[in-house]
Structures are given as structure tokens and as C-alpha cells.
Amino acid sequence: MITIQRQEEILRILQEKKTVTVGYLAELLYVSLPTIRRDLAKLESQGLVQRSHGGVRLNLEPNNEIPIQFRNTYNKREKFRLCKAAARLVREGDVVFMDGSTTVLPLIGLLKDIHNLTVITNGVHAAVMLGKAGIRAYSTGGELIECSMAFAGPIAQKTVRGFNADVCFFSSSGLSEDGWISDYSEAETALRRAMIENAGRSVFLCDSSKIGRRSAFNLMHLEELTCAVVGQALPKAIHTGECQLIIPDSNSPKAN
Incomplete structure (x- = not known):
């Protein structure tokens, strides 16, 4: 090893x-x-x-960021289950925003058989994977954040605001016990907010390790979203409002 x-x-x-x-x-x-x-x-x-x-x-520590090469190994099977459920929300011909998180990354392999998709992402690894999968892809460009290998900043936000997406898939570093989605990165939080504002539907993917955690920068409350795909039942204190909650079956097929 x-x-x-x-x-x-x-x-x-x-x-x-x-x-x-x-x-x-x-x-x-x-x-x-x-x-x-x-x-x-x-x-x-x-x-x-x-x-x-x-x-x-x-x-x-809430604002400590684990480099992407390590985060890729965390809860890999659970993230695949979340993405398998999320893939069912994509329709032929959709324009899709996808952030650069490792939680959302497995979704790409599940979309390759859906025709006529367009995906806009700020993730470096996501853009490469989309190209290999034969999916039409656009990169936001912008300032590269090394630890997450994702673009953010004003240039990335301007790119995002040039698209009208059908759906946005994103994750973050934490979902607090009172239902606030937050992240360690101010720049990536701002970009995710721009993606959500320019998408018809917003889908939050949250593996169980993030539930109950709070980071420095609030994105929005869970009840403001269209849908959340989560790794386990949420605390009763979290109000979901009209947000659809999906908890994938842990016995569903797993990633290799």
C-alpha cells in the first residue's frame, strides 16, 4: 500500500x-x-x-476542509446510493447544474444513457468525467480552489447566470440540526446560491456524515429547496416544509 x-x-x-x-x-x-x-x-x-x-x-473543526483526494474515499457506497436516487429526477433534454462536490460526482456515470443533456459544472474532475461519458458539458471557469479542485468567484457566477437550468444538484459540508445547509467555503457557497437561483428545481445530496454539522457560511434552509436526498432519517427538529425528502434504500445496488 x-x-x-x-x-x-x-x-x-x-x-x-x-x-x-x-x-x-x-x-x-x-x-x-x-x-x-x-x-x-x-x-x-x-x-x-x-x-x-x-x-x-x-x-x-467546522471550517476544516479535507482535500478532495481524501474526501473521494468517504462514504463512497452511500454517496452512490444518493446519486442513484437523484438520477431518477433527471429528464431527457434537461439542462443541469452540478457542483464540484464528491457527493454529486457519482451522478455522472448514471446520466450517460439519458439523451440530450447539457451539464454546467464548476468541478474540474466532474468536467473530465462528463467528457469521458460523452455528455455535453460546460465549465464555469473562474478562480480554482485547490483543495476542492473546483472553480468559484465572480467569473464562475457570471457563467452560471448565463444559463437557465432545469435542475441543480449540489452538496455541502453540513446540515445543521435546525435545518440550515452550510459550507466551509464562502466562494463555493456563493456559487451554489447562484446555481440554485438559476435552476427550476434544486436537489441537495447529503450523506449521513454531514447531518448535524454546521460550517461558517449559510447557504439556505432545507425547506427552501425542491428536494433533498439524504443518507438517513433527519432529526425531528428539522422542518422540511414543501421540500421533498428522499431516503434511498440501503439495500439498493452499491458502487464497486
Whole structure:
């Protein structure tokens, strides 16, 4: 297992176990204690983990952003289920906004057999995948945000406002216990707001790890949206209003 793969696995383990010891990680990953300590030092320097007294946990500060190469491994099967449900909301000939989040990314492979689609995205990886899938795609352009490999800023917003989309698919870093959707990135939050304002329908994809979390910048309240596809039942305190709530069956087919 190469270094980056091992570090991805460490983050996956920490997401599941919350807190573990250095010895536990070394034993589980079949590597030496010094190797694990080097991995943890690297992850700590990126602000992704916190170490103390031989243990380690994820750094869950609300505004801490995990680089996209690590986020791609989080809740992968659940994200696929969310996207499988969301794909049913797309119609032939639709114009679609799609943000650059890893939660929305699996949707692309599920849309390739729907005819005459046009997709506008601010995601670098999403644009490449759309091209490979043979789907007509436009990139927003704009300022590149390195940790998420997504474009944002005034140029991206101007591009978005030049389209009338049928539906917007997006995610964010948190859905608070009182129903507010929020994110760590001010620029990406502003761009998502522009996408939603220029789309007939808005669909929020939220895996279970984001429920109950709050970040610095509010996007909007859940009840302002058309639809939310979520990984688990929401707290009773969240009022959904007229927003359609979809909770995919966990027994549905999973991603490979």
C-alpha cells in the first residue's frame, strides 16, 4: 500500500472509529509504528487529524476542509446510493447544474444513457468525467480552489447566470440540526446560491456524515429547496416544509 492510499485508509478508519491509538493503526495496516507516526504527522500538518497521548482523531473543526483526494474515499457506497436516487429526477433534454462536490460526482456515470443533456459544472474532475461519458458539458471557469479542485468567484457566477437550468444538484459540508445547509467555503457557497437561483428545481445530496454539522457560511434552509436526498432519517427538529425528502434504500445496488 503506497503512502497516499495508507493515509486515505487512516482517514476512513478515523471516520468510522472516531478515536484510535497509533498501535491499533499500525497493527491494522500491517506497518511499523514509525511509519504510522510519519503518516499522522503529515495528516496533522494538513490539519486533518489531531494527536494526543498516543491516540489520534479526525480534526472536526467546522471550517476544516479535507482535500478532495481524501474526501473521494468517504462514504463512497452511500454517496452512490444518493446519486442513484437523484438520477431518477433527471429528464431527457434537461439542462443541469452540478457542483464540484464528491457527493454529486457519482451522478455522472448514471446520466450517460439519458439523451440530450447539457451539464454546467464548476468541478474540474466532474468536467473530465462528463467528457469521458460523452455528455455535453460546460465549465464555469473562474478562480480554482485547490483543495476542492473546483472553480468559484465572480467569473464562475457570471457563467452560471448565463444559463437557465432545469435542475441543480449540489452538496455541502453540513446540515445543521435546525435545518440550515452550510459550507466551509464562502466562494463555493456563493456559487451554489447562484446555481440554485438559476435552476427550476434544486436537489441537495447529503450523506449521513454531514447531518448535524454546521460550517461558517449559510447557504439556505432545507425547506427552501425542491428536494433533498439524504443518507438517513433527519432529526425531528428539522422542518422540511414543501421540500421533498428522499431516503434511498440501503439495500439498493452499491458502487464497486
